[in-house]
Amino acid sequence: MDSDSALLLSAEIEQLEIDLFLDAVYKQYGYDFRHYAKPSLHRRILNCLAREKKQHVSDLIPCILHDEFFFDRFLQDMSVTVTSMFRDPELFRLLKELVIPKLSTYSSINIWHAGCATGEEVYSLAILLDEAGLLDRCRIYATDYNNDSLKLARSAIYSLSHFDEYQRNYILSGGERRLADYYRTNNKSAIFSPALRDKIIFAHHNFMKDGAFAQMHLVLCRNVLIYFDSYLKERALKVLQESIIPRGFFMLGDRESLDCTTESDAFERVLQDVNSIYRKKLF
Numbered sequence: 001m002d003s004d005s006a007l008l009l010s011a012e013i014e015q016l017e018i019d020l021f022l023d024a025v026y027k028q029y030g031y032d033f034r035h036y037a038k039p040s041l042h043r044r045i046l047n048c049l050a051r052e053k054k055q056h057v058s059d060l061i062p063c064i065l066h067d068e069f070f071f072d073r074f075l076q077d078m079s080v081t082v083t084s085m086f087r088d089p090e091l092f093r094l095l096k097e098l099v100i101p102k103l104s105t106y107s108s109i110n111i112w113h114a115g116c117a118t119g120e121e122v123y124s125l126a127i128l129l130d131e132a133g134l135l136d137r138c139r140i141y142a143t144d145y146n147n148d149s150l151k152l153a154r155s156a157i158y159s160l161s162h163f164d165e166y167q168r169n170y171i172l173s174g175g176e177r178r179l180a181d182y183y184r185t186n187n188k189s190a191i192f193s194p195a196l197r198d199k200i201i202f203a204h205h206n207f208m209k210d211g212a213f214a215q216m217h218l219v220l221c222r223n224v225l226i227y228f229d230s231y232l233k234e235r236a237l238k239v240l241q242e243s244i245i246p247r248g249f250f251m252l253g254d255r256e257s258l259d260c261t262t263e264s265d266a267f268e269r270v271l272q273d274v275n276s277i278y279r280k281k282l283f
Contacts, residue, residue: 017057018045024064029071031145032208033078035232048077072148079146084162085120085179086169087222088254091276092124096174098270099249099277100132103217109138112213112243114205114236115224116142119153120166123182124173125220126196131176135199141213143205154202156192163190207235212242219244222276223253237263241280250278 018041019034026032033041045057052070054060063070086092103109113122122142129135144150163179170179183190207228213219219240225233241263244250250267257275258264267278 014057018042021045021057021060021064024061025071025074028064030209031075031206035208035229035235036078037227037229040227044077048074075146076148079117079144079149083117083120083223084169085166086124086173086175087121088276089169089172091251091254091274092128092169092173094271094274094277095125095251096128096132099218099251100128100134102249104132104134106217107137109134109218110213110216111138111140111218112216112220113140113142114207114219114221114240116144116149116153116202117146118149118158119156119200119202120158121220121222122153122200123156123192123196124170126199127170127175127179127182128173130182130196135196138199140200142200142202144202145204145206147204150202150204153200154197156197158190158192160185160188160190207232207239210239212239214243215245216243216248217245218249218251220251222251223256225256226253234262237261241266244280246280246282248280250280252276252278 022032022034026034045060049057049060051073052060052063054063060070060074064074111125113125116122119142122140126135126138126140129138129140142153144153167179182196183192185191221236221240225236228236237258240250249270252258252275254276258267258278259275265281267280269275270277270279
């Protein structure tokens with residue numbers, strides 16, 4: 001067998017091991033990662049393999065079956081935790097200028113932030129809504145499949161180490177006050193005001209098995225779909241689309257769009273040259 005054939009066989013065996021490992025995760029814990037985008041999935045599993053000091057992916061299967069602490073570590077490996085306050089401030093500025101004024105026409109406002117991770121972005125949204133005088137009219141649902149991330153988000157406690165960056169992002173997003181007006185400090189932590197925290201309902205949601213939220217005026221799902229394969233992306237988009245009222249709004253991450261998806265015909269861009277903010281058509 002030449003070297004190219006040996007490499008191909010090795011890759012095929014590794015993929016088989018990954019498939020068996022993910023089957024074990026699903027059958028043991030009900031978490032289905034089999035439709036995550038392969039490059040990201042492969043990288044995260046290999047990182048897990050190195051940390052656990054195992055030689056083969058198949059060596060991880062007994063860990064999944066017999067070690068709950070290993071599963072907790074693996075779940076953290078799979079979670080999308082790259083987030084920050086007012087991430088992509090230009091998009092938050094457009095949200096403030098183009099979407100929030102339209103939301104003000106409703107007597108009550110339902111918002112779903114899907115894939116909220118550790119919560120920094122949903123608190124950012126709550127701040128903009130507060131400055132527009134709309135927060136008291138809002139019910140904000142923030143969901144993720146990772147319960148550890150949700151626990152941190154519910155606590156509303158974050159390290160102060162990034163808050164200089166967050167202050168800059170806040171100003172670029174059109175913030176009207178000081179970010180420090182919304183939190184108090186304790187040692188090296190920022191603790192957001194109960195006035196913000198109490199307006200957000202954090203809950204578990206998994207796109208592989210859970211359905212739509214009803215009658216949402218605004219849905220945000222930012223920098224999540226890029227980690228899904230085409231099947232799971234389309235399933236998630238169907239759930240998200242069904243959650244939004246006619247003429248409601250949908251916001252993606254700055255590297256995401258609805259182009260070439262089955263749900264694209266249900267929406268129109270708020271701005272033609274911006275891929276990330278959409279409004280649902282009437283019909």
